[in-house]
Amino acid sequence: xxxxxxxxxxxxxxxIEKINKIVFLKIKTLIVRNLKKEDVSEFEQVxxxxxxxxxxxxxxxxxxxxxxxxxxxxxxxGQKFSQPAYV
Amino acid sequence: xxxxxxxxxxxxxDILAQLKSDLGAEESxxxxxxxxxxxxxxxxTDTAGAYEKLEPRSGHWRWPGLIxxxxxxxxxxxxxxxxxTEKPGNWQEGIRILLDNAVAWxxxxxxxxxxxxxxxxxxxxxxxxxxxxKIYEGIFQRETRRSVLADEHRExxxxxxxxxxxxxxxxxxxxxxSALLLTGLFHLTGQEVVTFWDENxxxxxxxxxxxxxxxxxxxxxxxxxxxxxxxxxxxxxxxxADDVFLSKRKQDSDPEKxxxxxxxDDEAIGTVGARDSARKKMGxxxxxxxxxxxxxxxxxxxxxxxxxxxxxxxxxxxxxxxAFKEKGKAPxxxxxxxx
Numbered sequence: 001x002x003x004x005x006x007x008x009x010x011x012x013x014x015x016i017e018k019i020n021k022i023v024f025l026k027i028k029t030l031i032v033r034n035l036k037k038e039d040v041s042e043f044e045q046v047x048x049x050x051x052x053x054x055x056x057x058x059x060x061x062x063x064x065x066x067x068x069x070x071x072x073x074x075x076x077x078g079q080k081f082s083q084p085a086y087v
Numbered sequence: 088x089x090x091x092x093x094x095x096x097x098x099x100x101d102i103l104a105q106l107k108s109d110l111g112a113e114e115s116x117x118x119x120x121x122x123x124x125x126x127x128x129x130x131x132t133d134t135a136g137a138y139e140k141l142e143p144r145s146g147h148w149r150w151p152g153l154i155x156x157x158x159x160x161x162x163x164x165x166x167x168x169x170x171x172t173e174k175p176g177n178w179q180e181g182i183r184i185l186l187d188n189a190v191a192w193x194x195x196x197x198x199x200x201x202x203x204x205x206x207x208x209x210x211x212x213x214x215x216x217x218x219x220x221k222i223y224e225g226i227f228q229r230e231t232r233r234s235v236l237a238d239e240h241r242e243x244x245x246x247x248x249x250x251x252x253x254x255x256x257x258x259x260x261x262x263x264x265s266a267l268l269l270t271g272l273f274h275l276t277g278q279e280v281v282t283f284w285d286e287n288x289x290x291x292x293x294x295x296x297x298x299x300x301x302x303x304x305x306x307x308x309x310x311x312x313x314x315x316x317x318x319x320x321x322x323x324x325x326x327x328a329d330d331v332f333l334s335k336r337k338q339d340s341d342p343e344k345x346x347x348x349x350x351x352d353d354e355a356i357g358t359v360g361a362r363d364s365a366r367k368k369m370g371x372x373x374x375x376x377x378x379x380x381x382x383x384x385x386x387x388x389x390x391x392x393x394x395x396x397x398x399x400x401x402x403x404x405x406x407x408x409x410a411f412k413e414k415g416k417a418p419x420x421x422x423x424x425x426x
Binding site for chain 2: 025026040050
């Protein structure tokens, strides 16, 4: 029983990690799609730095409405998870 | 005896496995989407490659501490507001409100879900995206400072003055494995170490606190940047071209390719005076200096001379012997060992 619970917990953890990966990929895509030509050089510098916090801070500075767009993306994702197949 | 037909039910593990599989497909689509966006924007291949690999720093998909704290703070505040306005009749109802509030960020409600823990992952992401821009500005400034400091560390010009606490200085020269060994030993005793190198620090990852001297070992600014005010003692690795001390590696004979060299005697003696002088100007007492070298070596510098003795080369061992005989010897100690 404990083994079953453990396996169940591991799968859930993997799923949470996967969701977070998808979330981050979608956020990265939104950042790129919102880039203007004049932002590309700064964007490349931030990417070169390899720091995800810096990237997100850059995105918030450059695209104040990004949160709303991300929220919409996440809402769609949330709705997908709550489809009857999973309930 | 006939077997009771088993009721076909979908077990939670099946649901999870199915969801995991579907999410795999979702992740692939998200990757393709990101790749296409990079192509559409004409981002260079190098940057695009680095960007696709960029992930949260922890590597375990946990949100950074500050963000987590903000998520928890926002969640707690909004939950308390709901508890206050909805006034639950019992604790179960209270818990339902808390969970409902958590998953509400994912665009649905707890009443429609069983996999709450999964949705909480997405909920966290949503909290995270709604953090006020002012907070991000703070993060941006902090991260920028960090990256600048990291660059300075890599370049060997970080200003460490007053930042390290009690520390040990090690003058390395070009490169010497014994510097790594000594640094490790000092770290074991809880001491911070600042190493001083000619140019490149071969052990940056082991000890980021280092200064580039460009062969000027007595530069006051460099010593101050190395937090001389809090230094307890200095260790100078001297071999003067006969070997790289405490290692089997031979000193590079080709002056163009010199990669492994300790300091020379002149340089070592110069640093002793420079460190004490820098501290004296700060109103601080002199420190102990430990010069590590080979006792069989011939020393041809002034330190080998004694009072009015005529100049003659001596071995380090002989200098040591005389130093211990003489009372009131200057606070320079020679620690010797065989290579």
